[in-house]
Amino acid sequence: MKVINVCGARPNFMKIAPLMRAFAAREGMQAVLVHTGQHYDDAMSKAFFDDLGIPRPDINLEVGSASHAVQTALIMERFEPILLEEQPDAVLVVGDVNSTIACGLVAVKLLIPLIHVEAGLRSFDRTMPEEVNRVLTDVISELLFVTESSGVKNLQHEGINPEKIHVVGNVMIDTLLMQRELAAKSDVLDRLGLTPKQYGVITLHRPANVDDPAVLSGILDAFEEIQRTTPLVFPVHPRTRKNLEQTGLMGRLEGMSSMHLIEPLGYLDFLKLMSEGSLMLTDSGGIQEETTVLGVPCLTLRENTERPVTVEQGTNQVVGLATDKIVAAYRRVQAGQIETRVPDLWDGRAAERIADIMLRWHAQRQNNEM
Numbered sequence: 001m002k003v004i005n006v007c008g009a010r011p012n013f014m015k016i017a018p019l020m021r022a023f024a025a026r027e028g029m030q031a032v033l034v035h036t037g038q039h040y041d042d043a044m045s046k047a048f049f050d051d052l053g054i055p056r057p058d059i060n061l062e063v064g065s066a067s068h069a070v071q072t073a074l075i076m077e078r079f080e081p082i083l084l085e086e087q088p089d090a091v092l093v094v095g096d097v098n099s100t101i102a103c104g105l106v107a108v109k110l111l112i113p114l115i116h117v118e119a120g121l122r123s124f125d126r127t128m129p130e131e132v133n134r135v136l137t138d139v140i141s142e143l144l145f146v147t148e149s150s151g152v153k154n155l156q157h158e159g160i161n162p163e164k165i166h167v168v169g170n171v172m173i174d175t176l177l178m179q180r181e182l183a184a185k186s187d188v189l190d191r192l193g194l195t196p197k198q199y200g201v202i203t204l205h206r207p208a209n210v211d212d213p214a215v216l217s218g219i220l221d222a223f224e225e226i227q228r229t230t231p232l233v234f235p236v237h238p239r240t241r242k243n244l245e246q247t248g249l250m251g252r253l254e255g256m257s258s259m260h261l262i263e264p265l266g267y268l269d270f271l272k273l274m275s276e277g278s279l280m281l282t283d284s285g286g287i288q289e290e291t292t293v294l295g296v297p298c299l300t301l302r303e304n305t306e307r308p309v310t311v312e313q314g315t316n317q318v319v320g321l322a323t324d325k326i327v328a329a330y331r332r333v334q335a336g337q338i339e340t341r342v343p344d345l346w347d348g349r350a351a352e353r354i355a356d357i358m359l360r361w362h363a364q365r366q367n368n369e370m
């Protein structure tokens, strides 16, 4: 079975890593890796290949940054000749970024079956670019691999044939469990002068949070209040940095006495930082899952989540964007203990299950053709 595997942006890399490893270990599986180049900085891309031992991409489309339409179109234009040349049995995409839908669309138009890893997640907020990417990718996929039971419900509700849907666990957690020991050796706390369990970590990059200066400024008000009692570390995403600089808000952040502003970190350093922190403030999707497994309280600075299991079973609270709500949630975390359990099948073996199901699926298709 020849599979073209696609990755493009930072959150894809930790998902593709265990899949490439599982495919390499299976006889009869030929895995080709395509990087679209949606993320291209060393800190946003190369660092993850190094940390996670992902094989060098066989092909890099080098599309870079652009508007959604231009970025998606460029990926499609450059991906099509590759599929025509390689003639794979399937294309596998992960997550919900522009690279996911762009490559998915090219595959199905060439009648090449599409496989989606992390299918079925829904925020029910169509103003999020990722939500549109998720819904569209799922509807054109032939095999849908799901991380949590809400995903099955969502897909069935949208009329997807249940035979295509497989709950397999979470490939992002495969990576976390595999890398945890190595991450523990990172010296990132020493480098930043931090004491375990006595600091919080921030990540922020969603357009809804960082593109509107009024919203961004309200979030900074909350950070200002929190860092008075808990030092905060903030690895700043390039999009956020650009907006902070353009709006003059960077000066305010720099003026906060217990705010450490740093460049985006590699995987191992970030995992160590997150594991030893007492609190996470984030608008990321994946970090809600990672903190659930690590048992670190997570305040999600969004109005919704597509990962409800992290709230029902994990450490996540969806607190919105209002300054007072964020600060109030912080005070509740300070005051209390949280009960947490790791969701079913988040056990480090999701990629193995996916590889097995793919091979069975392929064998069955070949039988049907005979």
Ligand code: UD1
Binding pocket: 009, 010, 011, 038, 039, 040, 041, 044, 045, 065, 066, 096, 097, 098, 099, 129, 130, 205, 237, 238, 239, 242
């Ligand atoms: C993308 C994903 C988002 C994911 C995020 C993680 C989509 C629609 N969004 O958002 O789901 O959570 O990645 O980071 O696919 N930039 C750099 N260097 C890079 C990459 C980006 O400087 O290596 C800057 C550029 O100025 C660019 C901006 O970041 O314009 C945004 O990059 P883009 O890939 O369009 O989206 P993200 O906001 O990173």
